[in-house]
Amino acid sequence: MDVILHCDANSFYASCEVVQRPELQGLPVSVGGDQEARHGIVLASTVEAKKYGVKTGMALWQARELCPRLIILKPDFRLYMEMSRRLRQMYQEYSPRVESYGLDECWLDLSEPGMTMTEGKHVADTLRERAKDELGLCLSVGVSFNKIFSKLGSDYQKPDATTVITQDNYKSIVWPLPVSDLMFVGPRTTLKLRQKMINTIGDLAATDANLLRGWFGKVGVMHYANANGLDRSPVMETGFESAIKSIGNSTTTPIDMLTCEDVKCVITLLSESVSTRLREAGLQGRCISLYLRDTDLKTVGCQITINHDTALCDDICKIAMDLFTHRGYQAMLPLRSAGVSVSTLRSTMTAVQLDLFGMTIRRDKLEHVERAVDDIRRRYGMQSVLRGNVMAQRAFSKINPYNDHVIHPVPWYAG
DNA sequence: TCTGGGGTCCTAGGACCC
DNA sequence: TCTGGGGTCCTAGGACCC
Known part of the structure; x- marks a missing residue:
């Protein structure tokens, strides 16, 4: 089961x-x-x-x-990661398939011939006891026949409770709940559904799947399946890590960015962090994105695909600044927030084609310089090496995207 | 003085090629 | 020369998760 x-x-x-x-x-x-x-x-x-x-x-x-x-x-976050690791270690005693979802959530797949919901509940209660005794943490656990309903179960009663949702009782437990309780039904979707008089998960389950497809595309079909208990997405093997698709940093600045120099300073800091993180991950990419938010909280994003992979701060920063200046975003000043990210990633191990004009050699040299800076910063702190244009901008120079960023991956979309 | 920061996937329209 | 279909890539924007 x-x-x-x-x-x-x-x-x-x-x-x-x-x-x-x-x-x-x-x-x-x-x-x-x-x-x-x-x-x-x-x-x-x-x-x-x-x-x-x-x-x-x-x-x-x-x-x-x-x-x-x-x-x-x-x-x-060091502390949270350590506690998260200990929790997972405990879960792994009960299943070979433990899939993390953020630092504080996991799915465990106990499925095997002869397994029952009663036994599942027993494991859930044991885990709650152990988490409390051994780690001082409080768990709420959902037990069900698929990921969507087990997640819903862990939200159903908290803190410190086990909720069992079976084939026999899901219609009475799940269907009366508001649609927004269903995973992947966020604020926008809830609003749209409400306008169509679809208020509960039961309402959603009773809606024609083709109608939902028309309104929401393939995500609509997923909602239909999820509401009806038809989700069958697998719990990933322990240790499974999905490939990284993008690496980025963004920040809301302590004071508004008023001038292009301010923006350049912030973009430089963001690019340095992104570049270092790319090197650490052994990745480089060719799509560079810039994101901006003005004081009315209006946000825009733009991106450009270049003809070579890069992890160089020099490249990323220059391209992000080009996007800023050549697309008229100065008009958005003053700005409150900015972000830089790199996607369409490839492993650095993948061979690159050498060009004939010495560009590769020049880039190799730059990379050596940037790696040396990484090294100094690792030893003496991020502030030990600052670029001139950054040092000149007191208000922004203490922004530290690299140290502040949270490692908090949330993969898996059931679409 | 009103939701930070890091991600993922989907969609639609346009460009370009065969 | 004109027209249409199909595929792929690129970009902007939307929606969701923790």
Whole structure:
């Protein structure tokens, strides 16, 4: 029988902090993202903080208004990654197929001949006990016959609960829930569905699949299948990692970017981080994207595909700046946020064609220089080497996209 | 002074080639 | 010379996840 568990560590970031610092137990604690920028948000909160209405995604200043005593901590991703690793290690004792979904969620596939939902629930309860005893973390677990329903089950009751959704009871448990509870049904889709009088997952399940295809394309067909318990996407083998498709950094600056020089400074910093991360991953790419957000929060993105792969900061920065200047984005100044990313990636191991004009040699030299800088920065910190145009811009030079970025991959789209 | 940052996939239109 | 179909690549934008 197919038995799939979805384990969700409740308030993961905040809980990790409390585990490490027991004196915070019982106090309202939140972990805040990006406190240096103006619009830091709440990444996670303890139960005590939630009592005041503090929620994930809320601006930090709003959270402080709701709860003046709120203790706001800087995120410590090293700690979260370590706790995440220990959790996964525990899960792996129960299944050879443990698929991570972010740092705090996993699917476990217990399917095998003779397996039952009852046994699945037993494993779920055991995991919750062990997580509490051995790691100090609280889990909510969904047990079901597919990934979508097990995920829904782990959201159904929290914190610290197991929910079992079977072929026999899903119509009574799942169908009365609002459509927005279904994975991949976000705010926009919910709104569109509501306008068509489709409010519950049951309503969605009863809607003609072709109608949904007409409204939402192939994603609509996926919604139909998910609502009807027809999802059969596999839980990936432990250790499976999907290929990286893009590497990028973006940042909301401490003060608005007012001039082209400001923008250049920020784009330089972003490009340096992206370039270093590409080298670390052994990747290079040929599609360079620029993203900008102005003070009205209007965002635009543009991209260009060049005729060679690159991981050079020099290239990435120059091309991103070309996009900025040659497409009239100066008109968007002042800017609040900017991003640079590289996609259409290839492994550096893949052989490159040598050109006849010495370009390859020149690029090799540049790469040597950039690698040397990587090395110095690894040893003495990111600020140990700064470009001239960056050093000149005091307000932006302390932005550190490389250190701030969160390793938090969320692959898999059931489409 | 109102949602940060890092990703993935899908779609539609245009360009270009056969 | 004109027309149509099909495939692929590129770009912008939308939607979703944690």
